[in-house]
Amino acid sequence: MEDDITSSSSSTLSYGQVITRNSVGVALPIPHGSQNSHDESPPLRTLDDVRDQVATTIAVRTLRDAETVDACKVGVYFTLDRAADNQFLGQIASALRRLCRLHAKPYLFALGVPSRGPALSASPLLICGSSERAVESAGLLVRTKLLNRVESERFDSVRTHWVARVRDLASSSFDAAALWDAVCKAARAPIDPLVPPPGSRSIAQILADARARLERLTPQRAYEALTDTSRPWPVVLVDIRPEAQRQVEGGIRGAMIIERNVLEWRFDPQCPHRLSVADRYDLQVVIFCQESFTSSLAAASLHDLGMLQATDIIGGFAAWKEARLPLEVEIAPSIVASFDD
Secondary structure (H helix, E strand, C coil), X not given: CCCCCCCCCCCEEECCEECCCHHXXXXXXXXXCCCCXXXXXXXXXXXXXXXXXXXXXXXXXXXXXXXXXXXXXXEEEECCCCCCCHHHHHHHHHHXXXXXXXXXXXXXXXXXXXCCCCCCCCEEEEEEECCHHHHHHHHHHHHHHCCCCEEEEEECCCCCEEEEEECCCCCCHHHHHHHHHHHHHHCCCCCCXXXXXXXXXXXXXXXXXXXXXXXXXXXXXXXXXXXXXXXXXXXXXXXXXXXXXXXXXXXXXXXXXXXXXXXXXXXXXXXXXXXXXXXXXXXXXXXXXXXXXXXXXXXXXXXXXXXXXXXXXXXXXHHHHHXXXXXXXXXXXXXXXXXXX
């Protein structure tokens, strides 16, 4: 059976045999015929007394080795006694509950018995905690991690104990790592939906960062760039709006229609699915959507591919129409022949 947490040359060997441990003050039966100062023999200890003592010792050691996640004590323990059962795991869980209540600490622990025998049959696993939510979450995570190995799972009446039988439990180091991962993640405090996690950005921030990378064009400047034959690099106009929106709002004849979900594949010079015109990194891709929100994000995405002249039209197609620019644009002749996919 498990060692005591205090240093001693003696140890608990089994539920029915206990060696005296003076260092922790364990009261043991006095041999037959011995008398104390009052000539009275102390009551004999039962097997249940020994099991309770061993369970408490294990609980103390498990709590000592626990980690803290969001102020919650978490841990995993596999008993060395393969003859242990659900009842004994329950005794350890009760001892953990008493200790954690004494220190006013929330807790979540996984307690298991390694599988035994040549077939490594199913053996008990118990998850205990101070929170119904955490215990339920840990049980779901364990079932997901130990796929097709969890049997006869159930909760106790107050749903602070999740009990199951697991095939091949602790037959590899993966099981301990999986249980630690499950209890650590389940013990995390619920996230306030109004508090963003570290490193996140709002869509307004993402849009602002994208536009900071672009040399955006007004509709008039975009029109001039498209019709200027003196520029040394090719310029293409790209409509990324979905078909339904184009049918309702109209479009610009001469613009390349490339919907947003394939844009990067069509303009990456290293991609085998690129357009024939996208064979150089100085190509200027002028993108527009209806109001220039999606187009800014799309142009920034092309910058990530190395297409550093990619940009969009300020205000999108709506601003183009408002500026009364022609809806039929005569593209520079040197570009027309390159529009084929």
